[in-house]
Amino acid sequence: MPDLLVKPAGTNGKVHNITPQSAGWSYVGFGLYRLAPGETAMEETGDSEVILVLVEGKAEISGAGKDFGELGERMDVFERLPPHAVYIPNGAGWTATATTACTLAVCSAPGRGGHDTQVIGPAGISLEERGKGANTRFIHNIAMENRDVADSLLVTEVYTPAGNWSSYPPHRHDEDNYPEMTYLEETYYHRLNPEQGFGFQRVFTEDGGLDEAMAVASHDVALVPRGHHPCGAPYGYEMYYLNVMAGPLRKWRFKNHPEHDWIFQRDKG
Numbered sequence: 001m002p003d004l005l006v007k008p009a010g011t012n013g014k015v016h017n018i019t020p021q022s023a024g025w026s027y028v029g030f031g032l033y034r035l036a037p038g039e040t041a042m043e044e045t046g047d048s049e050v051i052l053v054l055v056e057g058k059a060e061i062s063g064a065g066k067d068f069g070e071l072g073e074r075m076d077v078f079e080r081l082p083p084h085a086v087y088i089p090n091g092a093g094w095t096a097t098a099t100t101a102c103t104l105a106v107c108s109a110p111g112r113g114g115h116d117t118q119v120i121g122p123a124g125i126s127l128e129e130r131g132k133g134a135n136t137r138f139i140h141n142i143a144m145e146n147r148d149v150a151d152s153l154l155v156t157e158v159y160t161p162a163g164n165w166s167s168y169p170p171h172r173h174d175e176d177n178y179p180e181m182t183y184l185e186e187t188y189y190h191r192l193n194p195e196q197g198f199g200f201q202r203v204f205t206e207d208g209g210l211d212e213a214m215a216v217a218s219h220d221v222a223l224v225p226r227g228h229h230p231c232g233a234p235y236g237y238e239m240y241y242l243n244v245m246a247g248p249l250r251k252w253r254f255k256n257h258p259e260h261d262w263i264f265q266r267d268k269g
Contacts, residue, residue: 004203005214006221012036016221018187023223027152027246028185030221031106035059035098042095049111050088051120051143051155053242055191057102061086063094064117070099073122077103077240078193080159082122085142087149089115105189109152109246120149132267137166145251154184154245154252160199163235169264170204170228170257176248181255183247186224188231190216190241197237203229206257228257 002024008015016032029048033041035057043050052061058072063086074081088094090111096104121142128139141147143155160166176183192199195218204211205227214222216231233239245252256264 002223004212004223004225005216006223008032008219014041015219016189018221018223023185023225025185025225027109028187028244029108030187030189030244031108032189032219033096033102033104033106035096035102035104037098037100040095040097041104042093043106044093045088045090045108045111047090047110048108049090049115049151049153050094051107051150051153052086052088052094052096053105053107053142053155053157054084055103055105055242057098057100059096059098059102059104061094061096063088064092066117068119071119072100072102075100077191078159078238080127080138082125082127082140083142083157085119085121087115087118087120089113089117092117105242107153107155107244109244112151114151115149118149120147134164135168135267136161136164150250152246152250154250155243157240157242160231160233160239162233162238165230165232166239166241168230169260170230171254172226172228172257173252173254174226178249178251179253182249182251182253184245184252185247186229186243186245188222188224188229188241188243190218190220190222190239192218193238193240197234199231199233199237199239201229201231203227
């Protein structure tokens, strides 16, 4: 099984290139570019659809014959402004030229030609609060199933305040058994504030066949092929992550860990 913690390959250019082949699964891909002003990234989508997320900074973006001009607003991801994002279908190409220092995420999954190239954010994206107490976090639903903006991709970003937990109580979505559960592979792209911080993520199955605990730093990516996957931010360090999910069905249905579901049941009341 591939290592579930993927470190960035440097600090400039394409620092992540996670493919279904490298991850050992079938659906999700994740790339990340860190560009200086004037630098350009370009790719063909092939059989995959792509959602480009301007994590921070500004860039001129075009794709599938459409020029969207300069996009981007937040210069630091922890400003919590809704992100600028662009959908590119399969069988097309895209280009992004940074006009400021820029961090660009490339979220990919199988495309079926069901959606046109378009800007999908920041319009339509708002900051939502979820959870209670030390389980409070803040969500930007970029492309979850309530937004019909993709064939396969589910994309969201989460801010976890210092000392809080997220993706918690532990839950899993690793069975193709709709409507009880959907099979979704998932990546977590992490950032910490201040930058030198760290967070924790555990990926584990109920039978103990998979149980990995990882210390994650800024720009690390955690892979979740199956099992439960909570993460926590230590006191003093705010944590951000960008999630990419995909599977046979573009729906997010999960089950909480039976030993920890009591927390969800208590809090929902």
